[in-house]
Amino acid sequence: MRDVTTAGGDSTIDSLRTTVRARYGAVATRVAESGSTAGASCCGPASGSSGCCGSSTESWDPITANLYDEGQAAGVPAEALLASLGCGNPTALADLQPGEVVLDLGSGGGIDVLLSAKRVGPTGKAYGLDMTDEMLALANENKARAGATNVEFLRGHIESIPLPSNTVDVIISNCVVNLSGDKRAVLAESFRVLKPGGRFAVSDVVVRGAVPAEVQRNMELWVGCVAGALEEQEFIGLLREVGFEGVSIEPTRIYKAEDAAAFLSGSGLDIAQFAADIDGRFMGAFVRATKPGAAGAPRVATAARALETLGTPAVDGAAACCGPDCCS
């Protein structure tokens, strides 16, 4: 395996997986048990403030909004932000059409899958792929609450997607690709499962230029959606190498020094020292690419039938409950 992100790194894909799974699994368990994520409440402007939460700009655009304003960034755990926010709004950008088959890599609580399912409608299908049982349980609870019928959550790894080749119209993902220790496998697998003409439409954190080695090696940052980020040109190159065409990376948000401080908090690194080093280097970006070939008419039954053939078990919604009060 070639680790494409860490020069001289000694981390294996398995140890990364274990760390990521442990972190996200714990988050999902807390959400499922307590029914609450890091629920920082927000409001209208406090006195003398232009706004207490999110962007302080006058007009609000979900794509370019300041996803972690200074106050939020100081407090909300990175995993909660990442699990719920990622670094973009993939469903808003993926231009989904009725009847299409969508796959969300690293679907977490399943929100983007549910939103995608609504866009592709009853003739379409939305799959979510996640490796943590706790997140899958939460996702299935969300699915049940939303009453979604054209949704399926799959247990597996994004480096080895449990779907047949040429079955997916659109792959979305929100700040997950960067967490993988084998990006080439993720992109090659994405290419494989997409139909000819299928679209890769993923939000991720991308780096411009070099990042200090200490930052790259820091596992907290890896899970905090930064250290695993691909360098922009490297990302483009990898996409082309595995066969994609029409590759583009569109920045949706450039992270400033204060964001860097939030990412670095708890890492044991000297924030003051590194914040300046990485100021402006990280960006939330929308990564697009297309699998060559003519886009055929969507055939929603194909993937489902092929799945049965493969014997890939769909994950059952294990209803995780919590304290005695939450399910009343």
Next chain:
Amino acid sequence: MTADVRIERAEVDDLGAVVELLRGVGLPVDDVAYHIEAFVLAREDGQVVGTSAIEVHGDAVLLRSVAVAPSHRGRGIADVLMAESEAMAVIEGARHLYLLTTTAADYFAVRGFEIVTREVAGAAIGEAMQFRSLCPASATCMRRAVAGGIG
């Protein structure tokens, strides 16, 4: 608050708009579908411009997902939303409203919320360990007796 803003209970179909608003202001969305029936929304011309929700934990209720689109702030929309959430909390038999905030402690202090320790809040609205890990070190835990509650 202008007359063209309406406060309504959320439906499942509002999930997308709610998630978009919360994401835009940096609040968690992972469990929103699970709690969507506990959301109240502010709408203007069909657009969701504000949200507020409750989670019931016995006689303690967590006020969460209070957000107003930046373009609509300063009009008192959040107050109306929170009053609606509080009315729902009363129906649920709540005695205390709790909240966690990293950005708006002053705002809520003006509205009668008092700072409580993480332990107190954790004992009321979640297992202390989980609550500690969810409530970031810099977050403020706050509580207020429910207006018109039994309590």
